Amino acid sequence: MEHLQININDFDDELSPFDGIDHxxxxxxxxxxxxxxxxxxxxxxxxLCESEHGMSEKVNRCPNCATVWAMRNVSFDxxxxxxxxxxxxxxxxxxTLVKSxxxxxxxxxGEAYLQAYxxxxxxxxxxxxxxxxxxxxxLMGMVxxxxxLGLRMNVSSSGNIAEKLLAADHRHVxxxxxxxSELLNQVEIPISRxxxxxxxxxxxxxxxxxxxxxxxxxxxLLLLDEVxxxxxxxxxxxxxxxxxxxxxxxxxxxxxxxxDLGVIRxxxxxxxxxxxxxxxxxxxxxxxxxxxxxxxxxLLVHSLL
Amino acid sequence: xxxxDGLSKWFDLHIANQxxxxxxxxxxxxxxxxxxxxxxxxxxxxxxxxxKCIYRTYLPSEGSIWxxxxxxxxxxxxxxxxxxILHLRRNEISYISQFLRVIxxxxxxxxxxxxxxxxxxxxxxxxxxxKLMLQRLALxxxxxxxxxxxxxxxxxxxxxxxxxxxxxxxLLLLDEPxxxxxYRTKTVVLDLLHEAKKNGTTMIGVFHDLExxxxxxxxxVTLDPSVHAAPLQQV
Numbered sequence: 232m233e234h235l236q237i238n239i240n241d242f243d244d245e246l247s248p249f250d251g252i253d254h255x256x257x258x259x260x261x262x263x264x265x266x267x268x269x270x271x272x273x274x275x276x277x278x279l280c281e282s283e284h285g286m287s288e289k290v291n292r293c294p295n296c297a298t299v300w301a302m303r304n305v306s307f308d309x310x311x312x313x314x315x316x317x318x319x320x321x322x323x324x325x326x327t328l329v330k331s332x333x334x335x336x337x338x339x340x341g342e343a344y345l346q347a348y349x350x351x352x353x354x355x356x357x358x359x360x361x362x363x364x365x366x367x368x369x370l371m372g373m374v375x376x377x378x379x380l381g382l383r384m385n386v387s388s389s390g391n392i393a394e395k396l397l398a399a400d401h402r403h404v405x406x407x408x409x410x411x412s413e414l415l416n417q418v419e420i421p422i423s424r425x426x427x428x429x430x431x432x433x434x435x436x437x438x439x440x441x442x443x444x445x446x447x448x449x450x451x452l453l454l455l456d457e458v459x460x461x462x463x464x465x466x467x468x469x470x471x472x473x474x475x476x477x478x479x480x481x482x483x484x485x486x487x488x489x490x491d492l493g494v495i496r497x498x499x500x501x502x503x504x505x506x507x508x509x510x511x512x513x514x515x516x517x518x519x520x521x522x523x524x525x526x527x528x529x530l531l532v533h534s535l536l
Numbered sequence: 537x538x539x540x541d542g543l544s545k546w547f548d549l550h551i552a553n554q555x556x557x558x559x560x561x562x563x564x565x566x567x568x569x570x571x572x573x574x575x576x577x578x579x580x581x582x583x584x585x586x587x588k589c590i591y592r593t594y595l596p597s598e599g600s601i602w603x604x605x606x607x608x609x610x611x612x613x614x615x616x617x618x619x620x621i622l623h624l625r626r627n628e629i630s631y632i633s634q635f636l637r638v639i640x641x642x643x644x645x646x647x648x649x650x651x652x653x654x655x656x657x658x659x660x661x662x663x664x665x666x667k668l669m670l671q672r673l674a675l676x677x678x679x680x681x682x683x684x685x686x687x688x689x690x691x692x693x694x695x696x697x698x699x700x701x702x703x704x705x706x707l708l709l710l711d712e713p714x715x716x717x718x719y720r721t722k723t724v725v726l727d728l729l730h731e732a733k734k735n736g737t738t739m740i741g742v743f744h745d746l747e748x749x750x751x752x753x754x755x756x757v758t759l760d761p762s763v764h765a766a767p768l769q770q771v
Contacts, residue, residue: 310619468641475639479653497639501618515592515618522594526550533551 261346262308263451263484264332269305269341271327271508274298291322291507301327303508305341311451312482316499316516318492318531324508325488326376329454332486333373334363345370347451368398372445372483376457378437381444384430388415388440391429395447414443418473435466439473446477453485459494471497492535496520504528537569537738538590538707542599543614545585560585562599565757569604572729572739574749577759583742587709589614590740591631592621606706626654630705632713636684636692643681644695645670651703669698673724689716694725701728708732710741714748726752 272280279285280293280300291300302324309315317325330336332343342354347370350358355366375381382391389411396407412422418439420432429437438458445453455474459467475498478485487498495502495516502519504512504527512525523529546558560582567573575583588594590601590613601613605624613621638647645666652662670680673694679687684695693716700708710729714722729752733739743749749756 308619313619313622472639472641479650500622513618514595515621517593518595521588522547524548524595529549529551 263311263313263346264309264486265342265344265346266308266332267306267342267344269302269328269331269343270300270339271302271324271331271336272298272300272339288507288509288511291324300508302331302338302341305505305508305510307503307510307513309452309484309486311346311484312478313501314478314485314487314499316495316502317486317488317505318490318495318502318519319505320490320531322507323505325490325505326456327508328505329373329456329486329488333371333454334367335373345452364398368395369448370450370452372448372450372453374438374441374445374453374455374458376460378429378434378441381441382429382437385428387426387428388420388432389425391440391444392447395444399448410447414447415440417446417477418443419469433466435462435470438462438466438470442470442473442477446481446483449481451484453483455485455487457488457490459489459491467494474498492520492532504531537571537604538567538740539602540565540586540590540599541602543586543589543596543601544598545582545589545594546597560589563757563759564599567738567740567755569738570733570736571754572733572741572752574753574756575740575742575759576746576749576756578761581759581761583759584711587631587711587740587742590707591625591629591709592616593631603707627703628706629709630700630703630707631709631711632696632700633711634693634713634715636687636696638684640685641683644675644684644687645680647684647695648699648702651699655703666698666702669702670695672728673698674721690718690721693717694721697725697728701732704732704735705737708737708739708741710739710743712742712744715744722748 274297276298277293277296279295280298286293305328319325327336331338338356341356343356344351345355345366348366373381389408392411392414393407396410401407412425415425416422420436420439429440432440459470462470471494489495499516502514502516503510504519506527512519512528519528520532523532541564542562544562545560546556549555549557575586577583585594589596592613596614599614602610603613605611605628611620645663648666649659649662652665653659675691675694684692697713714725717725726748
């Protein structure tokens with residue numbers, strides 16, 4: 232157990248992740264992530280739905296060829312240290328959006344530029360598989376709704392984090408263990424349980440292990456896909472509290488997908504409303520909630536309990 | 537400091553039989569730097585609407601709100617992008633509403649300190665300042681580490697005021713901040729507002745109590761029912 236006592240500060244090649252750098256302080260005009268006209272379709276597409284105004288905004292399925300458009304011309308900017316909420320009903324394309332940014336889904340058309348990547352002017356969807364892996368492992372973290380997707384249930388929690396660290400070219404076992412214990416401590420998982428497999432944890436704990444795994448390489452961008460759905464209220468509050476605290480401490484930019492407006496109100500600085508694969512409204516979170524412009528957003532907000 | 541030019545706001549409620557609600561007819565006024573502008577008029581005339589338009593909780597329908605920001609100089613808050621609004625909210629403009637709306641399960645001290653730490657003040661320094669502020673507002677020391685959801689209305693409101701004043705904003709928007717406070721705390725709040733004014737904070741405020749408004753306001757805009765009141769209109 233000697234390696235457990237290795238202090239993270241012994242590794243001076245890296246800064247401690249919780250060194251209090253506040254990225255929100257520095258005003259940067261350059262967005263961290265620029266997404267332009269993202270399209271994702273299931274089906275062949277036809278003349279009607281491929282054309283600019285061929286399809287009504289009220290449907291996402293082409294009446295002519297039955298192609299389903301999961302995303303239609305989605306464009307937005309995400310600035311460093313900012314939390315952007317994405318709301319919408321089931322099937323509106325929220326998850327497709329974050330999954331395609333994490334390269335889990337292949338997009339049909341569209342561009343995305345990541346400012347933190349050395350090739351800032353290259354569309355990240357056109358990178359080679361190796362480069363995509365680099366972007367995914369070094370610059371992004373993803374937290375899925377279902378921990379089964381993000382974690383290896385039979386591998387210890389520290390092993391899960393080490394997996395992400397290994398992917399980012401770390402090989403020093405002592406360093407990885409020290410980092411894992413630091414990260415798990417940050418999400419309030421007792422260090423004594425770091426060698427237990429996540430399958431023995433409760434849902435809320437699994438979700439917290441997933442968050443610490445996503446943060447393992449200190450990415451500038453964190454993608455959260457319905458993190459609190461399926462958790463009970465008190466655990467939900469704990470996870471949300473954790474996300475907010477981490478955002479304050481680390482200054483990570485986040486894309487928070489949720490159909491729960493309460494979650495969005497608590498977390499997001501800005502909010503984007505999606506419907507039928509389209510972004511129908513964007514604005515400050517309180518403006519979206521108190522003064523929604525689009526008919527669908529009004530319906531959504533007035534359905535809030 | 538702030539020039540409101542032909543501001544009006546209406547709501548198109550698509551789901552309620554296409555209701556068209558216009559709470560605020562065209563209004564224009566200027567506020568000089570370091571002055572307190574009071575808004576007066578009967579309820580339902582759009583006083584809060586003006587404040588919410590300035591804070592961009594409401595998207596102004598017409599007109600412009602020119603604000604002298606420290607970063608970009610003159611900027612129209614009605615058309616500024618969200619990124620700019622976010623920066624202004626974090627650094628320059630504070631808003632005190634009638635109710636406290638905060639994240640559950642965060643202690644009172646942390647809620648106020650968050651405003652300072654977001655600007656880069658270290659946590660220890662921030663908490664020290666917060667404690668001084670809470671002491672001045674006579675919030676009992678034993679509840680500082682409790683969750684605000686358990687507070688009484690007056691205590692929540694004092695926390696709300698502390699949160700807005702701690703960051704020494706350039707522009708402070710007050711929406712009946714003293715409505716639920718007792719006489720003694722009201723006096724403390726008034727003192728704090730006077731102090732903020734001395735430090736150069738520009739303020740626009742709605743007070744229910746005209747006696748209090750007179751004590752602090754340099755000027756008032758009275759919204760005239762005959763001009764500004766607009767009943768619900770169905771289009």
